[in-house]
Amino acid sequence: MTISSRFAVAVHILTLLETGRGQPLTSEYIAGSVNTNPAVVRRILSMLARAGLTNARLGAGGGSVLARPAAEISLRDVYRAVECEERLFALHHExxxxxxxxxxxxxAVLERATGAAQAALEEQLGARTVADVMAEVRAEERDSRSAMV
Amino acid sequence: MTISSRFAVAVHILTLLETGRGQPLTSEYIAGSVNTNPAVVRRILSMLARAGLTNARLGAGGGSVLARPAAEISLRDVYRAVECEERLFALHHExxxxxxxxxxxxxAVLERATGAAQAALEEQLGARTVADVMAEVRAEERDSRSAMV
DNA sequence: ATTTCTGTTACTGTTATGGTAACACACTTT
DNA sequence: AAAGTGTGTTACCATAACAGTAACAGAAAT
Known part of the structure; x- marks a missing residue:
């Protein structure tokens, strides 16, 4: 199996919030960028809020904002927030x-081996923050622009 | 989501074959150790055979054997053999x-970030072989025995 | 008061999965 | 040659995770 697209969407959402610079973005606006349903965005946002990565303001003019600087939110934090499963590898249930x-x-041996693999994955995710993603997005934008010339 | 238990079962199967020391083991015997249905074992064995990790002999006295020394089969090889998906992380399909x-x-940014994470996971899996697993299984066995005293 | 927006619930269709039975085919043994 | 054994594959079922959708209560702003 693959890791659900919630992770990818969550990173997308957080990157968008970073571009908002404190302005709350609505689930409808975000859904327009992700190209999905606002309720899907809200479902993921509620996981992110529960993990302390975002805050939401209700009512008119409301929406979501980052709960802390983008440079202090690692992709590992995001992964943990939206992937409820503790262990990435399933063992045989019988x-x-x-x-x-x-x-x-x-x-017991498999738990150690797969745990080490998962730890390596999370460590790699931990090395990148939402701010890094934002910077890479801008770099992509520059590259594609210059490629058009 | 989690990675399917096929990986865990496949490692179990290969470890069993290693204990057979060249004697072919039947899917029924293996299923007895894994605690599942022989057809499930055969399904996984056919993936392992296709990946060149095992060989099967048909007919009476037949069964499966390791295609090469256990020390030359890494858990990454096993992972690749039974997880058809190329990419571990799903992106949003829209x-x-x-x-x-x-x-x-x-x-594009997400593909790089998730690709790096997946590479870290696979590298970790590549550092362990079926022979290592076999040795750890024996060590567990010793430990539990001595704990009984 | 009205409007806006979240958070949650419920329901749907799709897909991956593991379990099960069945069968053709290959191979061994007698 | 005939019988028996075991693989490889197919088909089918039940289950679970998911994304999409609609709907609604409640909070907040105007």
């Missing part, structure tokens, strides 16, 4: 045969 | 709004 020397020990 | 500066550039 217990392996305890009478088999391999069966009764393999899960 | 194209973001090309009129938005963020929308028209975010996917």
């Amino acid at each position: 217990r392996p045969n305890p009478k088999c020397p391999v069966g009764r020990n393999i899960q | 194209r973001p709004n090309p009129k938005c500066p963020v929308g028209r550039n975010i996917q």
Whole structure:
């Protein structure tokens, strides 16, 4: 399987909020950029708010804003906020045969191995912030502009 | 989402084959250790065979064997064999709004960021082989034995 | 008071998955 | 040759995660 697109959408949302510079953006506006339904955006925003990455203001003129500077929100924070599952790798849900020397020990070994892999993934995500993404987006924009000449 | 349990089951299977020391093991025997249906084991075994990690012998006395030494099969090889998806992270399947500066550039940036994370995960998986797993299984076995005293 | 916007619920269609049964085919043994 | 064994594949089912959609209560601004 793949990691759900919630992560990609969440990063998109946070990057948009960063461009707002404190101006609250509505779920409808964000949905227009992501190209999806406002309720989908709100669902993800509520996860981000619960994780303390965004704040929402209700009512007219309301919307969402970053709860802290973009440079202090890593992609690992985002990943943790929208992927509820603790472990990235699924083990077999039926217990392996305890009478088999391999069966009764393999899960513990697999937990270590997959845990190390997941930690490596999260560490890499932790090395990049929403501010970095914003900078890369601007760089892409410059590159594509100059390529048009 | 989580990565399907096929990976965990595949590592289990390969570790079992290593204990067989060249003796072909049947899908029914393997299923007994994994605690699942023989057809599920065969489905995974066919992916492993297609990836060149195992060989199968048909007919009576048949079964599967490792195609090469356990020390030369990394968990990354196994991961690649059973996870068909090229990319671990899903992007939003609808194209973001090309009129938005963020929308028209975010996917390229996300591909780089998620690609780096996936590479880190695979590198970590590549650092461990089926032989390592076998050794850890034996170590677990020793530990649990001594703990019983 | 009215309008705007969030947060949540409920429902739908789609897709991946694991479990199950069944069967053709290959191979071994007798 | 005949019987038995085991793979590889197909088809089907139930389940679960997901994204999309509509709807609505409640909070906040005007």
